[in-house]
Amino acid sequence: LAKTTQPISMDSYEGQEVNITCSHNNIATNDYITWYQQFPSQGPRFIIQGYKTKVTNEVASLFIPADRKSSTLSLPRVSLSDTAVYYCLVALNSGNTPLVFGKGTRLSVIA
Amino acid sequence: NAGVTQTPKFRILKIGQSMTLQCTQDMNHNYMYWYRQDPGMGLKLIYYSVGAGITDKGEVPNGYNVSRSTTEDFPLRLELAAPSQTSVYFCASRGWGGLEETQYFGPGTRLLVL
Numbered sequence: 001l002a003k004t005t006q007p008i009s010m011d012s013y014e015g016q017e018v019n020i021t022c023s024h025n026n027i028a029t030n031d032y033i034t035w036y037q038q039f040p041s042q043g044p045r046f047i048i049q050g051y052k053t054k055v056t057n058e059v060a061s062l063f064i065p066a067d068r069k070s071s072t073l074s075l076p077r078v079s080l081s082d083t084a085v086y087y088c089l090v091a092l093n094s095g096n097t098p099l100v101f102g103k104g105t106r107l108s109v110i111a
Numbered sequence: 112n113a114g115v116t117q118t119p120k121f122r123i124l125k126i127g128q129s130m131t132l133q134c135t136q137d138m139n140h141n142y143m144y145w146y147r148q149d150p151g152m153g154l155k156l157i158y159y160s161v162g163a164g165i166t167d168k169g170e171v172p173n174g175y176n177v178s179r180s181t182t183e184d185f186p187l188r189l190e191l192a193a194p195s196q197t198s199v200y201f202c203a204s205r206g207w208g209g210l211e212e213t214q215y216f217g218p219g220t221r222l223l224v225l
Binding site: 041042043044045046049087098099100101102103104 | 115144146151152153154155156159169170201203213214215216217218219
């Protein structure tokens with residue numbers, strides 16, 4: 001499974017755009033990039049997934065360059081409720097391949 | 112549709128005691144997983160199952176056992192509780208197929224071994 005590297009923590013003010021970058025230099029051809037969000041005392045929650053270029057949904061955007069060795073999760077205009085840990089995962093899109101979670105990035109949104 | 116449910120929410124065990132953490136999903140998902148999360152750390156995979164009757168070890172299986180007799184249930188058994196097993200345990204499930212690798216997580220069971 002591809003190893004990922006992401007910042008341990010980030011701080012942001014409310015209303016700002018937050019970009020969290022994840023490095024995955026040894027990503028395999030069939031791997032997908034997935035981001036999860038975890039609030040305190042809760043299980044992780046799926047945010048977004050992509051394979052290449054850009055993916056956008058109602059929560060976030062995911063930017064993936066052509067070489068796919070990194071990806072950036074973009075959260076537009078964060079609010080206090082976006083304070084959470086964000087995990088970047090790289091794996092085959094298969095239930096046979098369980099997800100491996102790193103330590104994630106702890107985002108703190110300040111009023 | 113309750114999703115993934117876990118019981119109990121919280122439990123205190125004495126060293127050497129046994130217990131079963133229950134996990135049930137009502138989404139007819141084939142894949143189910145058990146993770147543990149220590150304070151300030153990411154999730155570590157304990158066991159997983161790709162369908163009824165099939166289970167496989169994950170990253171940290173020692174001290175745990177699982178069974179999968181039905182699609183809905185995936186209980187995790189601790190036979191001889193140790194302080195190192197103090198953690199929050201999350202169960203998750205995923206359906207068959209689809210484009211997104213989406214795992215649905217339960218609310219977790221907080222276990223304290225003293």
